[in-house]
Amino acid sequence: MSDLQAQILELGRRARNASRLLARAPTTQKNAALLAMADEMVAAQTEIIAANARDLTLAQANGLATAMLDRLRIDEKRLHKMADDVRAVAALPDPVGRVLREWSHPNGMRHTKLSVPLGVIGIIYESRPNVTSDAASLCLKTGNAVILRGGSESLQSNLAIAAALSRGLAKAGLPAEAIQLIPVADRDAVKHLCAMDQFVDLIMPRGGRGLIETVVSHARMPVIKHYDGICILYVDREADLAMAEAIAFNAKCQRPSVCNAIETVLVHRDVASQFLAKTGRALLERGVQLRVDDASRAALGSLAARSATLVSTAQPADYRTEFLDLILAVKVVGSIDEALEHIAANGSHHSDAIITANAVTAERFLAEVDSATVYWNASTRFTDGGEFGFGAEIGISTDKLHARGPMGLEELTTYKYVMRGTGQVRS
């Protein structure tokens, strides 16, 4: 066993022990810990910002792009925001200890299905150091110990934040090791983390496809993830075209860098010219690049020629790409069946929408599209824990097991069956 593997195993063992204490901590104590964690972050402001400065210096020397440097930066204002976010978690209801179902066996024994913490959660993420306090606070609220693995470029920042969080835990009488950060940048640490299913109940990778692939290939425990958000909007022949335009524009342009933004518009051929003439113009004026098939190009008419720098011919891969940018693939389809086939073949099971005035068509789309969230006459941008009223979001799942779609606090719990008898035996 390598030193690194032994070190990660020891982290796991400590997390498991901490999780046993945490699972029985009352809500008041967990909330007190969250407030103390926030206070400790603010108290450690100087150290955290200094640690972040070391990360920034190294990142600049390594040629990190300006946008990435900005994501990495922690200033006083951002630190206070992070602390406030931790305090906000204290105000949320505790999802642990809910009676999910209760019934009696014919022999009189009582069955109680009770919500309980998962145990130990591993969270692997890239870049933004606010995820450290964010993820740690949601795991603590739900009674789970957490092992955090941030990006190497934010290692010093994350270590300083995690140390402050652990001090907050200890002040509230909870085990400091309920929040641990893997303190080395070595990439093999992820593989060792993924191997120890005796100590870790769930891994959530948050980042690029390469990271997620590594986790999926190595993990022995369950993984909840989403690879891509290739969200697709279908404009039906019976769509209200003004509504379709507003939704297409919102879903593409309001925040193109997020996973619930659309990447493809499918439009029924009967309304393609009318829709694209107007919506195409609005998108092009906003600077959106259109990747179009021949029929869409024809439907765009003179717009295509006039905006030649923004309009190009779509390759098959364009319909399977998460652009995360002001780029939109467009395709004309001849029927709802063709739209459904396209989504089944190219979508990522995240969020897809239909615009139509026909309820029968809409219900067919809602039933047949196999995605976490399906929309009728609304923007895909609503796939979000906050918009769902969850109060918090630990991630969005395109998996089908345990959690699908936006994940709030409840999704960080499992259940156990508690049976209370009076001597019952099985006959």
Place this chain on the structure above:
Amino acid sequence: MSDLQAQILELGRRARNASRLLARAPTTQKNAALLAMADEMVAAQTEIIAANARDLTLAQANGLATAMLDRLRIDEKRLHKMADDVRAVAALPDPVGRVLREWSHPNGMRHTKLSVPLGVIGIIYESRPNVTSDAASLCLKTGNAVILRGGSESLQSNLAIAAALSRGLAKAGLPAEAIQLIPVADRDAVKHLCAMDQFVDLIMPRGGRGLIETVVSHARMPVIKHYDGICILYVDREADLAMAEAIAFNAKCQRPSVCNAIETVLVHRDVASQFLAKTGRALLERGVQLRVDDASRAALGSLAARSATLVSTAQPADYRTEFLDLILAVKVVGSIDEALEHIAANGSHHSDAIITANAVTAERFLAEVDSATVYWNASTRFTDGGEFGFGAEIGISTDKLHARGPMGLEELTTYKYVMRGTGQVRS
């Protein structure tokens, strides 16, 4: 790509396509298919029993043990029982299409959390061919396509059963490929099945630890399983000892070969002599081998010497062994804390029980033992889908994600969020 891999991928592709049709099949059609499947099995009685005879001949030539041969055997009576079991699934409520939660966004958009099928389920099992029709019928009822992989010793039987089931599907107008059996014994088939997460949403291995280990190491999709049932009974110092004896005897002896039978009894030292003198005698008279620590041996007193052939000194491994036989590890503990530590270190998170008249002690045990099912004053033998009132059981999970404990039909579904709007966009 090998021929075998291509063959398994093609199976997966067909299952995925079938699952899309199945997901929207109405309950009446699925129930009609189940009845037709049962009828086809009975109609194919001659072929199925002949195929089974070929399996039996080969198994005998390979020296399979008599008990295993009996498990493998299908006679007319057993076949009719299998068909009846399929018919019984038709009578169960359909868990698909339930509204799990419904609420409105402040902007008026409706959120509906709706239960839907998982998609495609892979089931890998050993030996008994009745699992073929059992698993297939539960998957069909829940709108899931299934890929079955049975034991090599029952391949001919399974092929004949699966063919009959597929004919039943087709007669009810459902895709025959919603039920497919891997038609080759090659062990690499399992690895290929575990690799195709684009077509298979869940793998459930049912069998020995070797099989489950292989699946866990290779699977890219979620796996639900239980390795062991090392169920532990703790007899507290405040236990009703007559109740403790009845429950220990039931949990060990009523059906020792199943996963919810106990493998270890922990007894508080204050009652060890009294409990073991009486319960020990009953167990020894029943022919149960006891693996005891020194304190238990002392508590057994003269019984230990008189039953020397049945009483031996426990090795540490005995407390971590699923005997599945009339063997019981026994240990004296000094406190509930010691019992909890023992369970955390040695148990398998399946089913554990405490016998005590003290409600505070009991509630502590129920809260702190991290197992799927925890019992107070009742036998662990109740961990079973039938005893839970689920009407059916596809397996028992000691995992924490998605399903924990006995799994019925609801556990073979997931959910999607259906959003119905009137043009809402995100601001």
